Amino acid sequence: MADFLVPSTSRPDSDAQHRIKGPIHAPRHVRIICIGAGASGLLMAYKLQRHFSNFSLVVYEKNSEVSGTWFENRYPGCACDVPSHNYTWSFEPKLDWSAVYASSKEIFAYFNDFARKYGLRKYVKTQHQVSGAFWNKEKGGYDVHIKDLDSNTTISDHCDILINASGILNNWQWPAIPGIDKYKGVLLHTANWDDKIDLTGRHVGLIGNGSSGIQVLPAIQPKVSKVTTFIREPTWVTPVQGLEQHVFSDKERLDFATKPGTLAEYRKNVERGLNGQFGIFLKGTNTNDATETYFRQQMTEKLSNPYLEERLIPNWHVGCRRLTPGVGYLESLGKENVEVVYGEINSISEKGCVCDNGNEYPVDVLICATGFNTSFKPRFPVVGPDGTNLQDAWKDEAKSYFGIAAAEIPNYLIFLGPNCPIGNGPVLSAIECQADYMLKMIDRFQTHNISTFAPKAEAVEDFIAHKNDFMQRTVWNDACRSWYKGRPDGPVTALWPGSTLHYIEALMELRLDDWNVEYNGNRFAWLGNGYSQTELDPTADWAFYIRDKDDDEPMSRGRKLQLINKSGTVHGAVTVNFAGANVDGPKL
Template sequence: MADFVVPSTSRPESEAEHRLKGPVHAQRHVRVVCIGAGASGLLMAYKLQRHFANFSLTVYEKNPEVSGTWWENRYPGCACDVPSHNYTWSFEPKLDWSAVYASSREIFQYFNDFARKYGLHKYVKTKHQVEGAYWNHEKGGYDVKIRDLERNTAVSDHCDILVNAGGILNNWQWPAISGLNKYKGVLLHTANWDDKIDLRGKHVGLIGNGSSGIQVLPTIQPHVQQLTTFIREPTWVSPVQGLEQHVFSDHERLEFATKPNALLEYRRNVERGLNGQFGIFLKGTNTNNETEAYFRQQMHDKLKNPYLEERLVPNWHVGCRRLTPGVGYLEALGKENVNVVYGEIHEITERGCLCDNGKEYPIDVLICATGFNTSFKPRFPVIGPSGKNLQDVWKDEAQSYFGIAAAEFPNYLIFLGPNCPIGNGPVLSAVECQADYMCKLIDRFQTNNISQFAPKVEAVADFIAFKDQFMQKTVWHDPCRSWYKQRPDGPITALWPGSTLHYIEAMMEVRYDDWEIKYNGNRFAWMGNGYSQTELDPTADWAYYIREHDDDEPISRGRKLQIINRSGTMQGNAGVAFSGVDSKESNRTAEAKL
């Protein structure tokens, strides 16, 4: 009997047909494109490398170096407002941070060293900026258009799964003030700093009192001849975590490096303190009321100026805007060479700023600490299978699923998307659980004949409805001007409706009933040729389930969590109680720990 030969003109083998020849859950090749090599993009590369085989990855980064915002932001005084030992990956401590609040240069070094240690640079193409992503109806996945910035040439790529790790605080913007192009002096933005500019002996103007403005002012104040700061609204300024700035001594760094568990316990104590603060953001709690009273007193004590106190201390709740540790900021406002101009800038002139008080303020250097475009709308077209552009869909309000995906845009995942814990807890912990969640989706995609996965429209709608209802009882709902929302009375698009610990637990398992999943062929093609993965491994124990006692991992969610969070190992954490009513005694305990 002659062998059966497939004619060369036969159709290509489908994904489902190919799977029928292999074992259950065969791992097909997956092509991933990641946008951005900042902290999130580097973590994604690390996770894929550590947990997956049979994949390819390219990370496109517009900057000449990795580390994203920590490479871009290098203005004087630039630092992180999260304690340095807790602005690391949970599994990757740094022994020799210089101080409690580290500079942007140190943080850049941390992420750059992380990439070097694990060989992540091999995945990264720097000086490459993504300009668009378009769903491919024949192959599935996205055709990605990239600009090689060094050669100014167009580059094309294709991926099964597209991960946007571009971040939210990296698309800096000039202030919306007329006449900016008329100014004849030196114009700077904190996120596009020119290191060659010497501010010594200059009359410097500073627009903005957000995080960047609060950091840059006390740093440059001792070196400039005159500093005029333009402030249009109040803001709460104080060390948020109860941790004042402190330079670590040689002895402290030596103990962190050599004493068993010294650094681990320090990091855990700080993290417990950070995770015990959620009550600050809930209206009417003792935590919020006492924190506001403390902040108010601190600001009055440091300003010592009735005029400034009246204008700079807010009348809305603590936490409505992002809380910023103002190391030396309030004290600097009272220095002899600092002039505070409160109100709106009417226009920028050739010489300086013309304000709504009718006065023009001539200045040599104008620094704009005016932040970023925080609309969450992608900076480039993302076109899904329906032909819709996510830029248009999110034009008025960005609505995501748990901050990681958008309905009707399959195989597209987002780090730090709308409504995840960006400003209400340890952010890198949230990034880690996002990466793990994405890896679970990628694993499901790789080991099944899935063609598309995206959150269901109704799941996103229900999540947004839940979020909006929850936010009404938070301080973020107050009518302050904040990047957490696009307008003072608008919906809160940046924050998660809960604490960071709440987010981590919500993200532990993928709720596949919230996802729209489409298959290539029969959905059970993943079952393959009847063989298991174990039978393909001659070094595996083919009777691994035969035991002398039950050592299974917990099945129920509650028992799993008790193992993960080491339930029973603590005497009692401080913070908000289960009922949502906090304890004054617990708050005092938290402050004592910090």
Template sequence: MADFLVPSTAKPETDSGHRLRGPIHAQRHVRIVCIGAGASGLLMAYKLQRHFSNYSLTVYEKNAEVSGTWYENRYPGCACDVPSHNYTWSFEPKLDWSAVYASSREIFQYFNDFAHKYNLQRFVKTEHQVGGAYWNKQKGGYDVHVQDLKTGKKIIDHCDILINASGILNNWVWPAIPGLDKYKGVLLHTANWDDKVELKGRHVGLIGNGSSGIQVLPTIQPYVKKCTTFIREPTWVSPVQGLEQHVFSDQERLEFATKPDILTNYRRDVERGLNGQFGLFLKGTNTNSHTETYFRQKMAEKLQNEYLEKRLIPDWHVGCRRLTPGVGYLESLGKENVEVVYGEINEITERGCLCDNGQEYPVDVLICATGFNTSFKPRFPVVGPADNNLQDAWADEPRSYFGIAAPETPNYLIFLGPNCPIGNGPVLSAIEAQADYMCKLIDRFQTHNIATFAPKAEAVDDFIAHKNQFMNTTVWHDPCRSWYKAGKPNGPITALWPGSTLHYIEALMEVRLDDWDIKYTGNRFAWLGNGYSQTELDPTADWAFYIRDKDDDEPLSRGRKLQLINKSGTFSQVVEGVNFTGKKDDAGDVAAQPKL
């Protein structure tokens, strides 16, 4: 590795001896490297800036700009399947979304504006790609190998804590179809879109009916000469009842901008609806059966084609694959200039696609809406103290602790890792919970003489066993081909959390240190320092802060604390099969705790 340069800004770790000269919980300098400046990486930079001092942070981003997948994905019709006013941070609303399902360009603008508003670019090095992270056995932490994509220069950065925020849906892949390199027309991938390609008046082939394909077809159908769409399996496609596409009027946007309560109440109503859908994913619930009936009816109404109904409406439960609103998709399949070819593509030829019906379909432009590598295996070596590479450990099945860390890989944290709620409900809320949990770990690392922290192997084993048992009760366990199961119809569910998003948020509220293997530098009580408190060293603090005329302490029990956070007793909502007292009624199939 002689061609790498080590930056002079790398700072050595403070040992426990220094702590004895300072007060209790003295904050040592912590060096953090974050990989990826998408939504998760930007949020982490924001949280660190807001809550910490005596730290340094560099966020390495391979793209020329921030915002991750929303910078990369620009294909026609690209949007998020979460209502736009709720695809924001809980504390950072956007007032002027154009529609319920806004375009990827608007979403990019949201995260880009977020970065500018809080001056997060000062932490980010764009066009810098991480090629590996290797544990430094002499001083601890990781040596992070980085290449400047503009100059080709390579460096080794060093950090105490490494955070992987590179995401799961931005490592796009070509379909594994023989002959792809033989095609002589224009070849495109939805995640690597070329804006210079003109589709108007041309015969376009579209491979795939996942989220990207569902968005592309109705967008390009009105102006292409013809579109031949290749579909190999069914999928549930329908707007979620009550959240159909809607373009906000000027008056609506004005009220959102000038009457904060209207926007806040709207966002809360949508979020409550999103959080109230978890029953959809549980087999045998009223929510699942009613939704399936509704979807089946709506799909048939929009297809108006018995041949397509038999092939496109699944026989597995709604929710086994990620749901896509599919605005206009089913209707577009019946347009005169759209041809649906159902089955497998055996080969790509010079002219187009040769299918299993023996027919070749020539096209001018071939669009591959074939998704991403969703294996969760790191895209670069992450090598721990025992020379263990996480790429090898996760080659067959990724096994994480709550989707944020891996055993035997200390001081390494992950956003949206295996078995986190990426498809269980509002995903940005889950990312916020992960960021807060990471900050609690970083705070403990900074204020104690901790050398390493990693989840215990037995804790991960127990979590995976619990997860697998729970998943048997869900629709995700059905034999559908899904990236939730690494594309295997009957594989283990490696992408999703065993519960709702609210369930995940509550699970991450407190750090369970008994699940973590923590090793110290020197005496584990060196954090006690020189006998002085932090309060005594602050002449502006009240040295008798605990003397008061009434008990106004925050709740000490988890239950009481949660009631304070979730404002228990202030709101009544309908839970499937449960009345407001929390008792199960005759038609119910979901239990709930009563309000106190």
């Protein structure tokens, strides 16, 4: 069989000649570079290792460890706002999560253990930061420049296919407040936390009431002398009914580990609930209306302060910004050692924050829970064959194909790119289906004499037009300030126009009519020397298609989906309680 395989040294200009020596669909060697060893990068390494042969992979990671954001973020109270048993790969459960909402340390351990269990570290080069990727016109693929952070030198590598798994929430930034460089106290950012700083007994300033700020406040409030928290806008904060924080008992963890089916059914029920959230995000649904009523009631009860209620409860729809469980946050705002300053910070002085009410608020430690640069624009040049730099193309608005690729940028794939379901439902499920789609594209590249593949510009524009029209009917389009869009009245660039289940179905099959695909030589060179793959396998049944009955897999999309989603196996209506509301569609 080896005599028929395309040699790993084949290059684009000779690929077609090599292919006629091998059988149909002979898998040529493919060189892949992946940027980032966070959750997405590790999943890609796992799936390539499990499903492919005749490939080489290197994953360049800027940090000293794998696991991405869960290695970087370790501020007090840092946790995930997705229930822990469902913040895992679908095929890789964890039996011993401590609570419904797990800490960042536990999540780091999960992905770190995943890498160790499957031997994925052999693909990873830590302390290596990609600084640029440039299309090589002579041999195809990308010349990738990487900075070795240990030696402070730059190296070069080459790949046929480049995968950007660097994520969206990893480029942290200081707030753009004048004078921040003048502050003489201890300045911290939640995404660049210094574990050596002891906050005990100190007066701490906290800027921001997004996800990070909401987690930090209840974690530090009991041990500091005072917290002055600076809030400039309202946000919806409340645990979702049925998914409140809960610490698992020893018996629960034992049942998960020893009783067959117990954990799987628990995970399925939570996932069904998460997938049932989508009605919240559609204007004019009973789910959205009932959830908003419930959230307003809960916030009012927990704040129990008319001044804070007026300023912190939004007048835009629930879900316009990412929903945050906010365990203990609202209650912390009413503690005696917590002062809430509502409004804009005009500047930062040597002592603390100067606000639009004219007052200066001195603090010993200033924590910036101000998030990340979420523009989707690559942090480094990605330059295609015609000289187009994706940084320039996405400077004003990032427009992707289904959140996984960019128009006219060949052989370049993206995890969690623009307009993917980062906030539509279970995110790791979406990452898995992105990986599977990429693998299908890589398989086609490897088994055909393809030189380049890239989404057509007109396909991307049609997708963006459909997305923009759809978003008019969602709460994400409200005039709230959210990282889902560049500005309150701007287009929604982060989210998919549908549910996570909708996204999974959309990506089940390649739509090559949306892609420009170019070949080396004759496009049918992949037909090879006339032999099939079956004939080269002496252990295969050379008459596999002779049967006693028709046991073919379904040919139609509808029947195939029924087989995949196990249609008919779940009895009774699937509902999820958000204020006791059932999942529904738009009200008529």
